[in-house]
Amino acid sequence: MTLPVKLEFSGGAELLVNKVRSHQINLPNNDSKWTLRSLLIWIRDNLLQERPELFLQGETVRPGILVLVNDTDWELLGELDYVIQENDNILFISTLHGG
Amino acid sequence: MTLPVKLEFSGGAELLVNKVRSHQINLPNNDSKWTLRSLLIWIRDNLLQERPELFLQGETVRPGILVLVNDTDWELLGELDYVIQENDNILFISTLHGG
Amino acid sequence: TIPAVNQLDKESIARYSRQLILPEIGIRGQLLLRKTSVLIVGCGGLGCPAALYLTAAGIGQLGLIDHDEVEISNLHRQILHTEARINVQKSTSAAYACKQYDIVLDATDNVATRYLLNDGCVLAGKPLVSGSALRFEGQLTIYNYKGGPCYRCLFPKPPPPETVTNCSDGGVLGVVPGIIGCLQALEVIKIAAKIGRPCTQRLLLFDALDGSFKAIKLRQKKDNCEVCGSSPSITELIDYEQFCGTRATDKDKVLTIL
Amino acid sequence: TIPAVNQLDKESIARYSRQLILPEIGIRGQLLLRKTSVLIVGCGGLGCPAALYLTAAGIGQLGLIDHDEVEISNLHRQILHTEARINVQKSTSAAYACKQYDIVLDATDNVATRYLLNDGCVLAGKPLVSGSALRFEGQLTIYNYKGGPCYRCLFPKPPPPETVTNCSDGGVLGVVPGIIGCLQALEVIKIAAKIGRPCTQRLLLFDALDGSFKAIKLRQKKDNCEVCGSSPSITELIDYEQFCGTRATDKDKVLTIL
Ligand SMILES: [Zn+2]
Numbered sequence: 084m085t086l087p088v089k090l091e092f093s094g095g096a097e098l099l100v101n102k103v104r105s106h107q108i109n110l111p112n113n114d115s116k117w118t119l120r121s122l123l124i125w126i127r128d129n130l131l132q133e134r135p136e137l138f139l140q141g142e143t144v145r146p147g148i149l150v151l152v153n154d155t156d157w158e159l160l161g162e163l164d165y166v167i168q169e170n171d172n173i174l175f176i177s178t179l180h181g182g
Numbered sequence: 183m184t185l186p187v188k189l190e191f192s193g194g195a196e197l198l199v200n201k202v203r204s205h206q207i208n209l210p211n212n213d214s215k216w217t218l219r220s221l222l223i224w225i226r227d228n229l230l231q232e233r234p235e236l237f238l239q240g241e242t243v244r245p246g247i248l249v250l251v252n253d254t255d256w257e258l259l260g261e262l263d264y265v266i267q268e269n270d271n272i273l274f275i276s277t278l279h280g281g
Numbered sequence: 282t283i284p285a286v287n288q289l290d291k292e293s294i295a296r297y298s299r300q301l302i303l304p305e306i307g308i309r310g311q312l313l314l315r316k317t318s319v320l321i322v323g324c325g326g327l328g329c330p331a332a333l334y335l336t337a338a339g340i341g342q343l344g345l346i347d348h349d350e351v352e353i354s355n356l357h358r359q360i361l362h363t364e365a366r367i368n369v370q371k372s373t374s375a376a377y378a379c380k381q382y383d384i385v386l387d388a389t390d391n392v393a394t395r396y397l398l399n400d401g402c403v404l405a406g407k408p409l410v411s412g413s414a415l416r417f418e419g420q421l422t423i424y425n426y427k428g429g430p431c432y433r434c435l436f437p438k439p440p441p442p443e444t445v446t447n448c449s450d451g452g453v454l455g456v457v458p459g460i461i462g463c464l465q466a467l468e469v470i471k472i473a474a475k476i477g478r479p480c481t482q483r484l485l486l487f488d489a490l491d492g493s494f495k496a497i498k499l500r501q502k503k504d505n506c507e508v509c510g511s512s513p514s515i516t517e518l519i520d521y522e523q524f525c526g527t528r529a530t531d532k533d534k535v536l537t538i539l
Numbered sequence: 540t541i542p543a544v545n546q547l548d549k550e551s552i553a554r555y556s557r558q559l560i561l562p563e564i565g566i567r568g569q570l571l572l573r574k575t576s577v578l579i580v581g582c583g584g585l586g587c588p589a590a591l592y593l594t595a596a597g598i599g600q601l602g603l604i605d606h607d608e609v610e611i612s613n614l615h616r617q618i619l620h621t622e623a624r625i626n627v628q629k630s631t632s633a634a635y636a637c638k639q640y641d642i643v644l645d646a647t648d649n650v651a652t653r654y655l656l657n658d659g660c661v662l663a664g665k666p667l668v669s670g671s672a673l674r675f676e677g678q679l680t681i682y683n684y685k686g687g688p689c690y691r692c693l694f695p696k697p698p699p700p701e702t703v704t705n706c707s708d709g710g711v712l713g714v715v716p717g718i719i720g721c722l723q724a725l726e727v728i729k730i731a732a733k734i735g736r737p738c739t740q741r742l743l744l745f746d747a748l749d750g751s752f753k754a755i756k757l758r759q760k761k762d763n764c765e766v767c768g769s770s771p772s773i774t775e776l777i778d779y780e781q782f783c784g785t786r787a788t789d790k791d792k793v794l795t796i797l
């Protein structure tokens with residue numbers, strides 16, 4: 084069974100994924116569960132159009148990007164260890180500095 | 183089994199229910215299903231502090247009040263005939279005119 | 282009418298540079314803004330910020346109407362950009378003015394005028410960007426646009442006079458109409474430049490105390506609507522004060538113009 | 540300091556009448572607003588509407604800082620109410636000014652200054668009402684207030700310089716910082732008058748093209764935070780340009796002051 088999730092990118096992060104802000108995807112069946120850690124690898128390999136270092140740093144997101152699951156800060160959910168649920172809404176948003 | 187619903191009042195409509203904007207209630211067990219029609223009668227008998235004509239007109243809400251179920255205009259859901267579901271969020275909002 | 286020139290002068294390019302570089306706007310969008318005329322009815326808490334930001338965005342022509350001529354003279358016109366042609370309408374016949382503009386912005390403060398503007402816009406075929414505020418709450422939607430409802434589709438009958446509260450009676454926190462007026466300007470810009478998703482068939486509810494916004498899905502245009510339906514019974518303007526049972530004013534209002 | 544007088548003069552009562560009659564505000568709230576001092580850092584797209592509405596609400600003292608002295612002189616000060624004491628800070632040492640005010644409003648346009656203000660507010664124990672805007676998006680939250688996080692709790696490390704876009708590069712639709720600036724003023728009012736639910740531990744995201752707002756639940760203050768945690772390693776201001784690898788400016792910005 085694939086795992087349907089909605090990925091969203093904003094605050095400028097969408098520029099790294101071909102300017103497409105919303106991606107409805109089905110993560111392929113996996114022996115182990117999908118976590119945000121494994122999702123980031125999948126994104127790097129399947130969605131990132133630009134240089135990966137503009138989105139990732141090591142196994143996590145680069146500084147300045149906030150990861151939200153169902154409108155909640157991933158820090159409240161275990162960050163990289165969070166186990167993704169069916170139909171989760173995962174938003175990667177770049178913090179804005181402009182005024 | 184009682185039917186838990188959340189009733190909200192705003193735009194001034196809250197003044198008619200003791201200024202309490204949010205009411206978590208359990209509608210008592212009924213032979214027939216609870217509809218918005220029967221809910222209005224229940225509200226008149228159990229919540230309205232002020233003169234009922236400030237909230238109701240006949241069997242419906244008085245002009246200027248919009249009824250929303252789960253952030254949707256009741257007109258899209260059958261208005262008075264809508265059958266209330268468990269944990270529905272029903273908002274009675276008075277249209278604002280001020281500027 | 283505004284001359285149709287398909288290019289921007291250097292000064293305009295400098296002035297609007299930060300929005301010109303937005304791909305969604307660009308020269309195309311800026312020219313559309315420039316050839317759009319907008320009527321703002323009401324120069325109070327909603328109308329002032331709306332007028333400011335529409336001028337700043339490069340809307341070509343702005344008409345301003347307020348029932349109080351003295352308040353219009355208090356309007357800090359010097360902060361409005363001089364390139365926009367500002368027409369101050371002395372006439373209170375806002376509904377007739379609807380015919381002369383592309384988009385109408387309802388920034389009024391009473392029920393009767395809101396019905397008047399609604400009917401005026403439906404009869405003239407113009408979108409109506411409607412905002413309102415009271416106490417700590419605000420509401421916003423676009424009426425009569427792209428198959429969406431008009432005001433009468435939602436509220437065929439006016440509220441009983443004793444249930445109507447205006448800002449003089451109920452009070453209002455000034456920044457609340459400030460926020461709604463800015464949001465109205467934004468919706469006008471989206472309609473004029475043909476970008477984004479205008480707030481039609483959607484009602485935005487703002488709760489300032491809670492700091493939250495909610496978007497309500499609204500009904501479509503109603504086939505049996507008296508003014509915008511398939512067999513309208515209203516084909517010309519009526520007496521709105523009589524219809525509502527209230528005066529077309531927010532009497533005793535202390536108007537603070539920013 | 541502002542003299543503590545426990546009553547309002549007649550003129551103030553007339554001026555603030557529409558918010559005085561709000562039970563949540565009343566004389567109590569208006570007096571609290573009057574004895575509150577607010578520092579606005581940045582007089583551009585965010586700072587101008589914030590300053591306007593805070594003045595209109597009766598905030599007792601406003602400090603304004605901008606890195607560009609010329610722009611400060613362009614600020615349409617005549618529309619700011621003369622009763623509010625407006626202090627224009629020539630010094631760019633915004634962080635030192637944090638100590639002199641009750642609440643700080645971040646209306647700046649670059650990363651380095653945002654970290655500077657954050658640390659300044661944490662070290663001075665002041666809430667920081669932070670807003671930002673770019674293209675068609677806006678963000679808003681309150682840092683360092685009631686157990687909520689500070690900026691470093693969320694972003695301990697600054698973004699790589701090549702990932703930072705400012706409004707000169709990316710563009711911005713003017714009404715977007717207008718809306719965010721107004722929302723910042725609202726949050727300041729709620730903190731000062733002690734009403735409603737301030738936007739702490741919540742991040743408000745605004746998408747102007749879509750016309751939608753989203754409220755994100757944020758982490759609490761982090762115990763291991765370098766500046767606001769239980770064993771802070773940052774106990775005085777640092778070199779923020781060096782820290783961020785970028786200049787503390789939004790160079791080449793064409794500033795449109797409304
Ligand atoms: Zn209609």
Ligand SMILES: [Zn+2]
Pocket residue numbers: 688689690691692693760761764765766767768
């Ligand atoms: Zn911290």
